[in-house]
Amino acid sequence: MASRFTIKPPGDYELKRDFCSYGYFLLHPNFWDPRKLEFSRVLSLEGGPAQVRVGQPGGVGRGLSVVASRGLTGAEREEARAQLTRVLRLDEGTETIAAFHGLDERWRAAGRGRLMRSPTLFEDIIKTVTSCNVTWPSTVQMNRRLCEVLGDPVEAGGERQFSFPSAERIARARPQTLRARCRVGYRDARIVELARLFTPRGKRGPELEASWFEDLSNSDDAVFERLMELPGIGPYAAANIMQLLGRYGRLPLDTESVRHGKTILGYKGSSAQVMKKVHRHYAPFGAHAFRSYWFELWAFYESKHGPAWTWERDSTGKLFTAALLSK
DNA sequence: GGTAGACCTGGACGC
DNA sequence: GCGTCCAGGTCTACC
Numbered sequence: 059m060a061s062r063f064t065i066k067p068p069g070d071y072e073l074k075r076d077f078c079s080y081g082y083f084l085l086h087p088n089f090w091d092p093r094k095l096e097f098s099r100v101l102s103l104e105g106g107p108a109q110v111r112v113g114q115p116g117g118v119g120r121g122l123s124v125v126a127s128r129g130l131t132g133a134e135r136e137e138a139r140a141q142l143t144r145v146l147r148l149d150e151g152t153e154t155i156a157a158f159h160g161l162d163e164r165w166r167a168a169g170r171g172r173l174m175r176s177p178t179l180f181e182d183i184i185k186t187v188t189s190c191n192v193t194w195p196s197t198v199q200m201n202r203r204l205c206e207v208l209g210d211p212v213e214a215g216g217e218r219q220f221s222f223p224s225a226e227r228i229a230r231a232r233p234q235t236l237r238a239r240c241r242v243g244y245r246d247a248r249i250v251e252l253a254r255l256f257t258p259r260g261k262r263g264p265e266l267e268a269s270w271f272e273d274l275s276n277s278d279d280a281v282f283e284r285l286m287e288l289p290g291i292g293p294y295a296a297a298n299i300m301q302l303l304g305r306y307g308r309l310p311l312d313t314e315s316v317r318h319g320k321t322i323l324g325y326k327g328s329s330a331q332v333m334k335k336v337h338r339h340y341a342p343f344g345a346h347a348f349r350s351y352w353f354e355l356w357a358f359y360e361s362k363h364g365p366a367w368t369w370e371r372d373s374t375g376k377l378f379t380a381a382l383l384s385k
Numbered sequence: 386g387g388t389a390g391a392c393c394t395g396g397a398c399g400c
Numbered sequence: 401g402c403g404t405c406c407a408g409g410t411c412t413a414c415c
Contacts, residue, residue: 191409196394243393248410292410313408 061130064121065139070152073097073114073122076172077146078366079356081194082185083174084374085201087209087222092368100212100221101141101177103134107221109214110138112146118169122146127214141177150304158346170353175302179268180256181222182302187245187252187290189298196241203240204228225264228253248290255288271303278305306348309340318355 074095077083083090087099096113109127114120122142130138143149155171165171176182188200201222208227209220228236231253233246242249255266266288271281281303285296297310309315311333319325319332323339326332336351343350360366363374 189409191392191407192394193396193407195396196408199395237393241394244391244410245393290410294409 059129061126061128061135063124063135063139065124065142065148067114067119067122067146067148068150068152068155069119070155070169071114071122071146071148071172072118072169073112073146074367075169077174078369079170080173080175080352081189082176082182083366084369084371085185085198086205087220089219089371090367090369092370095367098214100209100214100219101138102210102221102224103130103137105131105134107210107212108134108138109212109219110142112142127212145174145177147172147174147304158349161343161346162350165349165353170356171349173301173349173352176222179271179299179303180225180253183252183288183291183299184222184228184249186295186298186302187249188242190245190290190292190295192243200240200242204236204242207235207239225253225256226258229257245290251289274304278307281305282308301348301352307345309337309348309351311336314355315351318358322354322358 077097078090082088083097089098090096091098094113096111098109098111100107100109108130111125113123115123124138124142126138150172155169158171159166176185184204185197185201188204189197192200205220205222208223208231210223211218211220213219228250231250233250236242236249237244237246256264256268258264270276271284278300282296282300285291285299286293291299294310294312297308300306300308301310313329315336316329316332319336319339323336325335327335340347340351356366363369
């Protein structure tokens with residue numbers, strides 16, 4: 059018997075705009091259905107994996123309907139609610155988004171402000187590692203295979219779907235397995251090491267506590283410094299994880315930023331020079347710099363491929379290559 | 386502190 | 401269909 063419940067979002071929340079707001083919405087196990095305007099994925103809950111489907115039948119600001127593939131206990135329902143709150147950034151209220159629009163009013167009319175993310179910091183970190191030094195189609199493949207090889211299966215809607223593997227599951231895997239079956243290449247040992255750092259050791263907790271990183275009372279500098287100490291995490295990845303943690307003051311600049319700086323902002327010079335100029339360009343947006351930067355990039359992608367909520371997960375990947383975007 | 390080169394995979398391209 | 405080239409961020413060794 060399926061469980062059904064409703065989540066009340068902030069008054070300005072729009073599922074199709076706010077979920078389809080960051081590239082990870084196209085990565086397994088996330089699935090956005092452009093026809094039903096509904097998002098689904100398998101969540102890892104205390105009693106085992108369960109697929110959830112999330113829609114917003116009433117439109118902007120109205121309740122989010124959640125349907126689980128199996129009956130959930132009360133505790134599991136709260137667990138699912140908490141995970142979906144993280145994914146959808148429901149903790150960012152209208153006042154937070156209004157503050158952003160106060161600094162950058164270009165996005166006020168469309169209401170843009172929130173960026174989707176994963177149910178856990180661990181998944182966000184692994185997704186970021188799989189996006190480094192690789193073109194987007196490979197990132198899509200790595201995440202699909204990680205789920206299919208190491209995730210927990212769920213039968214839902216007549217097909218088998220998989221959860222994102224837990225830190226504990228990846229920690230038990232051999233690096234060679236990740237390389238051979240998940241095609242993560244040289245990232246194999248780094249991903250396993252990251253998983254071990256997030257896995258509880260006996261009665262002791264994990265070496266890395268997600269709650270410490272999520273705690274906004276810790277300074278940006280302290281969080282950035284600790285992220286930089288992690289295997290496979292450099293300046294770009296650390297800054298990207300910062301925005302996924304809700305700290306938008308730093309810019310994760312990569313080759314896409316250089317392309318944006320040159321073609322849209324009109325900057326000239328070496329990549330390093332353009333990156334410095336891009337940093338200066340967004341500095342006035344302060345604590346919301348990443349939102350301003352990202353929505354400019356996102357608007358560019360949408361100008362090429364239509365609104366993000368129309369993109370199909372399983373065919374959109376190949377559209378996002380540097381070669382095609384530069385045309 | 387700055388820089389060069391290796392690390393892997395998959396897409397693009399030429400034949 | 402096959403071989404070659406290239407894009408992509410992090411890490412290490414070296415200056």
